[in-house]
Amino acid sequence: MAGFPIFASRRIRKTPYTQRVEASGLTAYTTYNHMLLPAAFTSLAEDCAHLKQHVQIWDVAAERQVELRGKDAHKLACLMSARDLRNAEPGRGYYAPLCDANGGMINDPIALCLAPDRFWFSIADSDVELWALGLAQGMGLDVEIHEPDVSPLAVQGPKAEDLMARVFGEEVRSIRMFRFKTFEFQGVEMIIQRSGWSKQGGFEIYMPKFALGLALWDRIWEEGNTPEFQIRAGGPNLIERIEGGLLSYGNDMNRTNTPLECRLDRFLALDVEGSAFLGKEALLRQRDRGLSQALSGLKIAGEPIAPLAFPFKTRANGQDAGIVTSAVHSPAMAANIGIGMLAIEACENGTEIKVETPQGWRQAVTCPLPFV
Numbered sequence: 001m002a003g004f005p006i007f008a009s010r011r012i013r014k015t016p017y018t019q020r021v022e023a024s025g026l027t028a029y030t031t032y033n034h035m036l037l038p039a040a041f042t043s044l045a046e047d048c049a050h051l052k053q054h055v056q057i058w059d060v061a062a063e064r065q066v067e068l069r070g071k072d073a074h075k076l077a078c079l080m081s082a083r084d085l086r087n088a089e090p091g092r093g094y095y096a097p098l099c100d101a102n103g104g105m106i107n108d109p110i111a112l113c114l115a116p117d118r119f120w121f122s123i124a125d126s127d128v129e130l131w132a133l134g135l136a137q138g139m140g141l142d143v144e145i146h147e148p149d150v151s152p153l154a155v156q157g158p159k160a161e162d163l164m165a166r167v168f169g170e171e172v173r174s175i176r177m178f179r180f181k182t183f184e185f186q187g188v189e190m191i192i193q194r195s196g197w198s199k200q201g202g203f204e205i206y207m208p209k210f211a212l213g214l215a216l217w218d219r220i221w222e223e224g225n226t227p228e229f230q231i232r233a234g235g236p237n238l239i240e241r242i243e244g245g246l247l248s249y250g251n252d253m254n255r256t257n258t259p260l261e262c263r264l265d266r267f268l269a270l271d272v273e274g275s276a277f278l279g280k281e282a283l284l285r286q287r288d289r290g291l292s293q294a295l296s297g298l299k300i301a302g303e304p305i306a307p308l309a310f311p312f313k314t315r316a317n318g319q320d321a322g323i324v325t326s327a328v329h330s331p332a333m334a335a336n337i338g339i340g341m342l343a344i345e346a347c348e349n350g351t352e353i354k355v356e357t358p359q360g361w362r363q364a365v366t367c368p369l370p371f372v
């Protein structure tokens, strides 16, 4: 696969942090919600090793917020979310699969309850704002929907809490998982949540003013650029997130998949009496019928594979056995690890399949997620 440059344009939005990211050794971008998202700095493997030891600052402004506000905001949030938000509490975030009427996944955001009549969906890569606008218009709901000027900046890694306490005060330590509190930076209030798309711990700052981005970055950098913290710029890391079994919408699943196929059962309000979200009936029917495919982990034999050209084809017993949606070599596990949407028979732990990698057909064996 040749790599071709992508021309910059107004349709691929810069973030408040782009200048700093590009001055911090960025080597690869991806795009997400029509915005730049840093994908690699030194190398995936070195970025991953550093993330597990120290602390990193991540430009995740591309995790855009879709705000629902007004009389019917809660009603619309509950309709859109397959996770039960009927008793959502202000100050809490909820990992919330969103489905269409057939149970197909629209997105898998974190839903933040800001107030009883105000929600943010902190979205993965699909146009949730348009989906929400269409639903509200079609149903005649009284709700304002927009994408606010909010650009998350993540601080991730085992030293994240100590660094954040230096910048925002000891109070940040009291934030529990997925909860958030409001803090002030240069006179501007911002939400800080204990969250982030890694398993190494950390926080996300919902920075609410584009023009303040560089000052916030610089303040964190100044505090973190010491032998104690050894801060580096980073981003969601392909190796670390596959090891941890974090799913990537658009890669591991899309609207042709249901959250049951994605093994997200524990986040679904299927057995909650009175829940009435879009896709509920379809998901109940699929659960009764049984799945024909599902996400599974897998280990791929041989030399390190290139994380390119997804999806990979698979075969088992001379038949198509589904696709590998993401895969990479993990130095820590000394193995090629991946995630696949595989035929249900192949999902049984220990099933041997064949996988077509960029370096040819390889032997692979399925295993549960997460890997670590």
Ligand code: THG
Pocket (backbone or CB within 6 Å): 063, 094, 095, 108, 109, 110, 122, 123, 124, 125, 152, 178, 195, 196, 197, 198, 204, 245, 246, 247
């Ligand atoms: N943070 C914020 N917004 C986001 C993401 C984020 N938007 C895009 C994307 N990431 C949304 N998708 C996910 C997917 C998984 C998780 C969070 C967001 C996640 N999952 C944990 C897991 O699966 O182990 C735990 C979920 C739970 O226990 O509730 O963290 O990262 N702001």
